[in-house]
Amino acid sequence: MSAQVVRAVLLALMSILVAFPVGYFVAHWAGWSVFCAGLGLQMIFHFRNFARLDRWSHRPVVDASLEGEGAWDGIFGRLYRHEKDLRAQISDRDDQIERLFAALQALTDGVVALDLNQQIVYCNTTAEEQLGLVSLSDRGQPIVNLVRQPEFVSYLEAGDFDRPLTLRSDRGTDRVLSIHVVPYAGNRRLMQIKDVTQTDRLDQMRRDFVANVSHELRTPLTVLAGFLETLQEIDLNRDEQHRYLDMMAEQSTRMESIVQDLLTLSSIESAPPPSNDVVDMGNLIDKLRRDGEALSGGRHTIVAETDGLCDLRGSEPELVSAFGNLVANAVRYTPAGGKVRIEWKTTAQGAEFAVEDTGIGIDAKHIPRLTERFYRVDRGRSRDAGGTGLGLAIVKHSLNRHQAQLDIKSTPGVGSRFAAKFSAGRIARV
Secondary structure (H helix, E strand, C coil), X not given: CCHHHHHHHXXXXXXXXXXXXXXXXXXHHHHHHHHHHHHHHHHHHHHHHHXXXXXXXXXXXCCXXXXXXXXXXXXXXXXXXXXXXXXXXXXXHHHHHHHHHHHHHHCCCEEEEECCCCEEEEECHHHHHHHCCCHHHHCCCEHHHHCCCHHHHHHHHHCCCCCCEXXXXXXXXXXXXXXXXXXXXXXXXXXXXEECHHHHHHHHHHHHHHHHHHHHHHHHHHHHHHHHHHHXXXXXXXXXXXXXXHHXXXXXXXXXXXXXXXXXXXHHHHCCCCCCEEECHHHHHHXXXXXXXHHHCCCCEEEEXXXXXXXXXXXXXXXXXXXXXXXXXXXXXXXXXCXXXXXXXXXXXXXXXXXXXXXCCCCHHHHHHCCCCCCCCCHHHHHHHCCCCCHHHHHHHHHHHCCCEXXXXXXXXXXXXXXXXXXXXXXXXC
C-alpha cells in the first residue's frame, strides 16, 4: 500500500475517532458533521493542489518553485524533473537539426527535399543558385512549376532514377547539372544536384583533342600516301621525283613537329614541380632575340628591352620553351617589314615578360580559346606559317607551373601583345 493511501486512511480514521465520541455523547448529527468536516478539509487540501496543477498544465514551465504539500509534493517534483528532461531533449534535438541544416547549407552540391506531391520542402543555398529557386517564397511550390525544362519534367514523371539526369541550364549560362533523385520515406524524394560543367568541358576538350590530333596527323599522312602511290605507279623523271620527295619530307617534318610538341606537353604536365634555379634573364632575352632574327631571316625588325633589375626563378628549359613559342608566333604572324619587341621588366606585382608585334592581330572572340590544344584562328594560315597548334598550350602549362598568368591583348590589323606575369615570389633581385 502506497504512502499516500496510508496517509488518507489515517486521516479518515482520525476523523472517525474524533467524530464517534462527539456523536455518542453530544448528538448523532454532530458526529456526522465532524466526520464530514474532516473529509471536507482533505478535499479542500487536494482541490487546492489540483488547481495549482491545472494552472501549470496550461502553461508548463521548468520552475523549481513548483511545490505542493504532502503527497502532492512528490507529484510536483516528478513533473518538474520530467519537464526539465523533456526540454533538455527538445533543445538537444533542435541543436542537432540546426547542425544538420548548417551542414546541408555548407554542401557544394545542391539539395532539394520534395514531399509526396513533388512540392519543395527544403532547398539549400547551392540549389537556389543552381536552379534559380528562392527558399522562402518557393517552399510548398511544385518543383515542376519552377524548373520547367521538358527533360527534367519527364525525368521526374518517369520515376526511373537509376541514372542521374544531365541537365543543361536554360538560364542564359553554360552550366551543366547532374541531378540524382533518391526516393526516401515512402514516395518522398531527395534531389542531389552536382555542377558538372567543368567535367563536361574537360570531356569536350578531350573529344576535341582526339579529333584534332587525328585530323592534324591525317592530313600529312594522306599527302604521304598519295605521293607514295604516285611514285609506285607512275614513272617520273628525276626532277619530279625530287620535287615529290621534298614535299614528302616536308609533311614528315610536320608530323615530327606535332609529335614532338605533344611529347613536350605531356612531359610538362607529368613533370614534378619546376626547379627554383635563378635564370639569367639578360642572357635569355638576348638568346630569344637572336632566335627570332634567325627565324625572321631579316624580314622583321626585332628589338629586345630589359630593365636589368631582376632575374627569374624556375626551370630554364621550360621558360625557354614558353618564351620561345611566343617569339616564334610573333615572327610567323607578322608580315614582312613589321616589328617584334621582346620586353622583360619589373612591375608592382613582380615582373613581366612580354612579346609585342605589329602583326595581323586576333579577333576578341578567339582570345579565350587560344591556349586550347590545336585551336587555330585560321587553320590554313597557321599551317602555312609552320605552326602545330600546340605552342600556346605549352606556354600556358609552363607558366601555370611557375605560378604565372598569360595576358593576351590583340587588335585585328594592328598587332598583339602576349605578356607572362610573374609574382614577386618568382623574382630574384640582381
